[in-house]
Amino acid sequence: EERFRQITAAVQDVFWLIDKGDPPRFIYVSPAVERMLGLKSQELYDDPGVWTELVHPDDRQIFSDLLHNCLCQGEESGIEYRIIRRDRSMCWVWSRCFAIRDERCEIYRAAGITHDITRRKLDQQEQEYLHEEIRELVYIISHDLRSPLVNIQGFSSELKDSLAVVAPVVRQVLPELPLEKRSEIEVALTEDIPEALEFIGLSVSRMDDLVKSILKLSRSGHRI
DSSP states (O other): OHHHHHHHHHSSSEEEEEEOSSSOEEEEEOTHHHHHHSOOHHHHHHOTHHHHHHBOGGGHHHHHHHHHHHHHHOOOOEEEEEEEOTTSOEEEEEEEEEEEEOTTSOEEEEEEEEEEOHHHHHHHHHHHHHHHHHHHHHHHHHHHHHHHHHHHHHHHHHHHHHHHHHHHHHHHHGGGSOHHHHHHHHHIIIIIHHHHHHHHHHHHHHHHHHHHHHHHHHHHTOOO
């Protein structure tokens, strides 16, 4: 027993034993309960309901269910819930309950362990907040990128149509120009301008696919 007490006193988690009774009562609570919950072990020995009173009102039912299901049905499970300490500060804890049976295999006690997970929960909430901020930012940026892409695509199409109209007229006056100029204009009409328009079209298409992928990713809720 002394070795057990030394171990439970040395670790940061709270170990506890509770007797099945009407009402159930704590028969052991490790000293870490004072650091974690702001309670003295003796307070819980005198009034087991003190722990429940510190549980956040929205979480009291799942906490009661944890103890009831363990003591009455032997169900071993763990839950996360909030504790509001007497100084009004709040912490997140994880508790797991284990049924203890006698020689007739009947439950007469439950053992439990409670671990402070406040830091993990705060980190998780911060990550979720940052992810939401990034998701919204990506969504806005993607929409802002689509607008100029549509304009580029539209103007490129107009340039292509205009080239189809202008090219025949230019070719009519080509014979009147010097040979060097004729060759230069012909290359521009048949090679340079169409190649540039095709390159713009392919680039716009690739960029549009990228924007669509980013939008799809932001809407899916996956981590960016």
